[in-house]
Each structure stands twice: as C-alpha cells, then as structure tokens.
Amino acid sequence: MTTYLLSAGSPDLIGSAARAAVISAFLVFIGLCLLWVFTLATQDDDPERLYVADRSLPPVFNGFAMAGEQITVVVLVSLPGVIALFGYDGVSTAVDSALALGVFLLLAPRIRETRRYTLGELFSLRAEGPGTRIAGAVVTLCVAVPLLMVQLRAGGITAALLIGMPTETAQVVCTVLMGCLITCFAGVADLRGTSFIQVAKVPVALATLAAITLLALRRFRWDPESLLSAAMDKSVSPHGYLSPGLWAHSAHLGPLGTVSDHIVVILGTAMMPHLLLRVSASRDVPAARRSLSVAVGLTGLFYLLLITTGFAAAAVVGSDQIGAVDAKGQGAPILLASEVLQHHPNGRVVLITLVACVAFLAVLTAVASVTFAAAVSVTRDLVGHKGRTLTGIEEPVVLRLSVVALCAVSLLLTTAVHRYPIEFLLAFSLSLAATCVFPALVYSFLWTGFDRRGLLWLVYGGLSLCVLLTLASPAVSGTKYALLPEQDFNLFPLHTPGLVSVPAAFLLGWLGSARPWERTTHRRHTAPEPTPQLGAPEARVDSTRTS
Numbered sequence: 153m154t155t156y157l158l159s160a161g162s163p164d165l166i167g168s169a170a171r172a173a174v175i176s177a178f179l180v181f182i183g184l185c186l187l188w189v190f191t192l193a194t195q196d197d198d199p200e201r202l203y204v205a206d207r208s209l210p211p212v213f214n215g216f217a218m219a220g221e222q223i224t225v226v227v228l229v230s231l232p233g234v235i236a237l238f239g240y241d242g243v244s245t246a247v248d249s250a251l252a253l254g255v256f257l258l259l260a261p262r263i264r265e266t267r268r269y270t271l272g273e274l275f276s277l278r279a280e281g282p283g284t285r286i287a288g289a290v291v292t293l294c295v296a297v298p299l300l301m302v303q304l305r306a307g308g309i310t311a312a313l314l315i316g317m318p319t320e321t322a323q324v325v326c327t328v329l330m331g332c333l334i335t336c337f338a339g340v341a342d343l344r345g346t347s348f349i350q351v352a353k354v355p356v357a358l359a360t361l362a363a364i365t366l367l368a369l370r371r372f373r374w375d376p377e378s379l380l381s382a383a384m385d386k387s388v389s390p391h392g393y394l395s396p397g398l399w400a401h402s403a404h405l406g407p408l409g410t411v412s413d414h415i416v417v418i419l420g421t422a423m424m425p426h427l428l429l430r431v432s433a434s435r436d437v438p439a440a441r442r443s444l445s446v447a448v449g450l451t452g453l454f455y456l457l458l459i460t461t462g463f464a465a466a467a468v469v470g471s472d473q474i475g476a477v478d479a480k481g482q483g484a485p486i487l488l489a490s491e492v493l494q495h496h497p498n499g500r501v502v503l504i505t506l507v508a509c510v511a512f513l514a515v516l517t518a519v520a521s522v523t524f525a526a527a528v529s530v531t532r533d534l535v536g537h538k539g540r541t542l543t544g545i546e547e548p549v550v551l552r553l554s555v556v557a558l559c560a561v562s563l564l565l566t567t568a569v570h571r572y573p574i575e576f577l578l579a580f581s582l583s584l585a586a587t588c589v590f591p592a593l594v595y596s597f598l599w600t601g602f603d604r605r606g607l608l609w610l611v612y613g614g615l616s617l618c619v620l621l622t623l624a625s626p627a628v629s630g631t632k633y634a635l636l637p638e639q640d641f642n643l644f645p646l647h648t649p650g651l652v653s654v655p656a657a658f659l660l661g662w663l664g665s666a667r668p669w670e671r672t673t674h675r676r677h678t679a680p681e682p683t684p685q686l687g688a689p690e691a692r693v694d695s696t697r698t699s
Contacts, residue, residue: 175315177505182333182512189337189345199547203528204269204433205344211439213351215446218430220350222249222421222451223357225306225515226578227458232488233481235462236383237471239393243459248414250455252421257444259422260431262597264440269432271425271589272533275611277596279604287611289533291588292425294615296526298577300519300562304331305574306482307515308566313483314508324570330515331563338520338555343433346520353513354450360506361457364485367492367503368464383466388475412651419654420582423589426525464488479633480575519559527554572635576627579648583622587614587653595661606665614657621649 200206209217227249235242268274272288308327315322372378387393396410434440465474465484468491477483489507493500531550566574588611595602595610621644622628630640646652 173501174505174508178314178508178512181505181509185349185513185516186333186337189341189349199551201344202342202548202551204429205342205347207433207435209344209347209433209435209443211434211442212446213347214430214434214439215443216354216450217347217350218253218427218443218447219450219454220353220517221424221427221430221521222253222447223353223454223514224303224518225310225511226302226518228357228511228514229306229310229482229485230480230575231455231458232462232465233474233478233484235459236466236469236474236484237388237481238398239384239387239466240396241398242462244396244410245413245417246455246459248417249421250452252418253444253448253451255418256422256427256431257441257448259593259597260440260444261437263428263431263593264434264437267432269429270529270532271428272529274428274596275592275607278600278602279607281604284604284607285533287608289529291584291611291615292526292529292533295425295581295584295589296522296558297562297565298574299522299581300558301566301569301574302578302581303515303518303522304334304563304566305570307334307511307519309482310486310511310515311508313477313486314504314511320570324567327566327570328563330512331559331566334516334519335556335559335563337516338523338559339552341520341524343429343524346517346524347433349513349517350521353510353517354454356506356513357510358450358454358457360503360510361454361461363506364489364492364503365457365460365464368461368468368488371468371492379467380463382468383463386470386472387466388471408651409646409648412646412648415650415654416579416582416586416648419586419590419650420584423585423593424522424525425529425585425589426521429525429528430521461485461488464492468492523555523558523562526558527551530554530558573633574635575633576622576635576647579627580618580622583618583649583653584615586650587618587657591654591657591661595658595665599665601665602661603665605667606661606663609664610657610661613660614653617653617656618649621646621653625649 198206231242231246231249233242234245263274266274266277268277270288271292272285275284275288304327307330308325309323311326311330312319312322315326369376369379372382384390384393389398392398431440431444434443462484465488469484469487474481474484474487477487486504486507489503490500493503528551531547531554535550591614592607592610595606624642624644625647626634626642626645627647628634628642629636630642631637634642644652
C-alpha cells in the first residue's frame with residue numbers, strides 16, 4: 153500500500169465561508185503575475201540578453217534574486233513542518249541549506265571570471281570537446297527533471313490543501329493546472345524577467361513569515377521560551393524534541409547518516425545549475441561577490457524565520473494535528489496561518505491568502521528558474537555542440553522549445569507517479585549536484601592536470617554511483633517513508649549517498665587524469681640506461697669532453 157502525501161480525511165483549513173474570498177484573491181494574484189511576466193519578457197533575439205541579462209544586473213538587485221532562488225515551494229512548505237515534527241533534525245537541515253551559499257561564495261568569483269554559464273562550458277575549461285559539453289548537459293538534465301517533479305507536486309498539493317480538497321484527484325488536477333500555468337510563464341520568461349519576480353518574492357515571503365511568527369508569539373505573551381516549551385510539550389517526543397535522531401530519516405546509522413546528509417544538502421544546494429547561471433549575470437567579479445553577500449544575509453534571515461515558524465506551528469497547532477494532515481508536515485505553514493487568527497475572520501482570510509500567494513510565487517519562480525537553466529544547457533551544450541554555432545534567430549527558438557518540452561515531460565512524469573512519495577528525488581538531485589558538479593569544478597579551477605578522461609570518469613562514474621546507491625538505499629525500499637515501503641532490497645544503509653559518492657568522484661577524477669598505472673607500467677617495461685663505472689673508457693672520454 154502506497155503512502156499518500158496528504159491524508160484523504162484532512163480537515164478543511166479555510167472553511168466554506170472564506171474559501172471563495174481566498175480563491176478569488178489567489179486567482180487575481182496569479183493573473184497579475186502572468187501579466188507582469190509577459191510585460192517583462194525580452195523580445196530581443198540576442199542570446200546573451202536572454203541567458204544572463206547582458207551581464208548588467210546591479211549587485212543588490214541580483215543579490216535579492218539569488219536569495220529568491222533559495223525560496224522554493226519545497227523549502228517553504230516542507231521545512232517548517234519537519235521542524236514542527238522532528239525539532240532538532242529539521243533545524244539542522246535548515247542550517248545546512250543556509251550554509252550552502254557560503255560554499256558557493258568560494259567558487260562564484262572563479263565562475264564569473266570564466267564568462268561561462270552552463271556546466272558543459274565550465275567542464276570544457278580543462279577538457280575541450282563535444283563529450284565534455286554533453287556530459288554537462290546530461291548532469292544538468294538529471295539534476296533538473298527530478299527537482300521539477302518535486303516542485304510541481306508540492307505546488308499542486310499546496311493548492312489542493314488551500315482550497316480544502318486534499319483528495320488524490322484534486323491533487324492531480326491542481327498539479328496539472330499549476331504546471332500549465334508555469335509552462336506559459338517559463339515559455340516567455342528570460343533571466344531578466346524571472347529576476348524581477350524573484351526580487352518581488354523575497355520581501356513578500358519574509359514579511360509573511362514574520363507576520364505569522366509574531367502573531368504566534370503574541371499568543372504566548374511575547375515570550376519565546378514559553379513558545380518553545382509549548383512546542384516541546386505538543387511534540388511527539390517532548391524529551392527528544394531538541395535532540396538529534398527523532399526524524400527516522402536521519403536516525404539510521406547515527407552520525408554517518410547525518411554526515412552524509414550534511415554533505416549532500418550543503419554541496420548540492422550550492423551547485424545547482426540555475427545558481428551558476430545567476431552569478432554569471434553579474435557585471436564583474438566584485439559585483440558577483442557583493443551580490444552573494446546580499447544573498448547570504450537575506451537567505452540567513454529567511455531560514456531563521458522558517459525555523460521560528462516551525463517551532464510556532466508545533467506550539468500553536470501541535471505535532472499530532474500537523475501529522476494527521478501530512479505525515480511529513482507539509483501543511484504546517486497553512487495550519488499555522490489558519491490558527492493564529494482563528495477569532496478574526498477577515499484577518500485570517502488575508503493571512504491565508506498571503507500564504508497562498510507566496511507558495512504560488514515560490515513554485516512559479518523555482519520551476520521557471522530550473523527549467524530555464526536546463527533549457528540553456530540543452531541549447532548551448534547539446535544542440536550547439538556539433539561544431540556549428542546556432543544563429544541568433546535559431547537559438548531563442550530552440551531555447552523556447554526546450555523549455556516547453558522540459559515542463560511537459562516533468563509534468564507528465566509527476567502525474568504518472570502521483571500515487572507514490574517521490575520526495576526522495578529532491579535528495580537525489582542534491583546528491584548528483586554534490587557528486588558530479590562540485591568535484592569537477594574544484595578540479596577544473598585548481599588542478600592543471602585535470603583532463604578529459606578524468607572529467608568523464610568523474611561525471612559518469614559519480615552519476616552511476618548516485619543512481620545505484622539511491623536505488624539500494626532506505627529511501628526507495630524497506631522503510632515507512634520509502635518509495636516502495638512493502639519491499640525491502642536496500643543494501644546501502646544511508647538515505648543519501650554523499651558520504652561515499654563525493655569522495656569516490658574525487659578519486660575517479662584523479663585516477664582518470666593522473667593514470668598512475670601507466671607510469672608504473674612505463675617504468676617496468678623501460679630498461680634503465682647503464683651507469684658508466686668509474687675508470688671505464690667511456691667515463692674517461694666523457695669527462696675529457698666535458699672538461
């Protein structure tokens with residue numbers, strides 16, 4: 153029996169009296185967003201303006217847009233629920249996500265210096281040729297498609313929950329409708345257009361989370377300690393709420409599983425293809441550094457508000473009620489928004505509408521950014537790799553077709569597997585980025601001996617290892633939250649492969665480039681030259697000549 157993401161008997165969070173107002177305001181907001189996107193769409197056929205906004209985005213503006221890239225619907229909806237249900241383990245995940253931009257800050261100036269903005273182009277720094285560009289496109293697509301599936305599913309489920317119809321059919325219908333709207337958006341958007349939406353999303357999301365948190369804190373007489381105590385008392389394990397190991401996902405193998413998760417979340421989040429595209433839109437290297445500094449501050453504030461929202465949800469709503477709606481807590485922000493102003497109908501409608509609008513903005517921008525970055529990679533690295541450069545007219549057409557195709561494929565796959573819990577695909581995408589992108593970029597920037605063979609071994613070896621270890625992990629079988637909970641063929645004990653796959657990728661890159669066995673074989677089969685003995689005629693002749 154499969155595990156559904158939302159319980160079919162979930163309560164109606166809005167109520168029949170407020171539902172019409174919430175849905176009407178939500179639809180008006182969607183229409184205004186789409187109208188704004190069509191207005192911002194670039195009509196120019198210059199690829200540089202489409203892909204990286206002609207490298208003209210101001211530092212603070214681009215910093216806000218980078219911070220907006222971190223506000224995805226999965227993070228916005230899932231993370232407060234994980235914190236509300238599992239306490240310390242959820243906070244640890246939030247901290248890891250916030251640290252990811254710090255890791256990206258180390259590589260971003262070098263990425264901007266290259267003036268390249270796809271993985272295929274970056275992989276070609278030390279290893280020219282079509283094979284390296286194809287490898288970059290393959291990794292980008294393997295990271296993007298599972299990520300798009302999770303984002304579309306979360307957006308559809310959130311919409312179904314907001315309209316008070318958390319049934320399986322309603323989830324599928326909402327997912328399809330959201331996917332069609334986002335396809336229209338992504339089909340006309342470019343980096344400049346999505347940047348404006350990202351920038352607008354940041355203050356709206358921060359203000360909404362701050363309002364919910366303050367309203368929850370008011371119920372405890374502005375005493376954070378009382379709120380935290382109530383969160384512990386209403387949790388599933390009051391004594392273990394602030395200790396690691398409450399989340400079954402991280403409890404297996406203790407420290408090893410936790411370290412693997414840390415590696416995957418930090419390195420994977422930092423190496424997303426759309427972030428590489430975003431940093432290339434900066435005017436120069438100092439502007440890129442300043443943009444990232446702004447993004448780090450805003451992202452830190454966002455995750456701090458998410459943590460407080462999670463604790464507030466546990467204190468006000470309670471873990472039992474949150475878990476009854478969704479076993480993974482994805483209804484926590486909506487439940488909290490519905491409860492904090494329960495005796496103020498008008499304010500409650502406004503707050504729920506704000507949460508709905510922020511969720512829609514999050515799924516809209518997240519899917520559009522990931523799709524756009526993947527489509528740029530397809531256009532530059534797959535279609536344009538065979539020795540001919542696409543003309544200025546052909547390239548935008550290929551880009552738009554790639555965007556629509558990626559959205560359509562992702563939506564089709566999402567609806568096809570709607571009965572199954574596919575949240576593990578998010579960890580799989582992060583694992584691929586951490587395994588195949590981070591080691592390749594480190595070697596490309598820091599090791600002059602890194603060559604084509606080493607890159608291909610690293611990329612395809614790391615990709616194969618991530619796939620095999622994920623299929624053999626508890627995320628796919630053998631556990632309550634697995635894709636196939638009734639079957640048990642997990643041979644790899646960790647939920648994420650980062651602890652093994654990332655060091656293995658570094659090793660494969662070194663072996664393929666250094667090829668130590670060739671040097672050993674060469675020494676073994678090459679006879680050493682005879683050393684002239686002291687007093688021999690040849691030695692005397694040589695010494696006479698040198699003298």
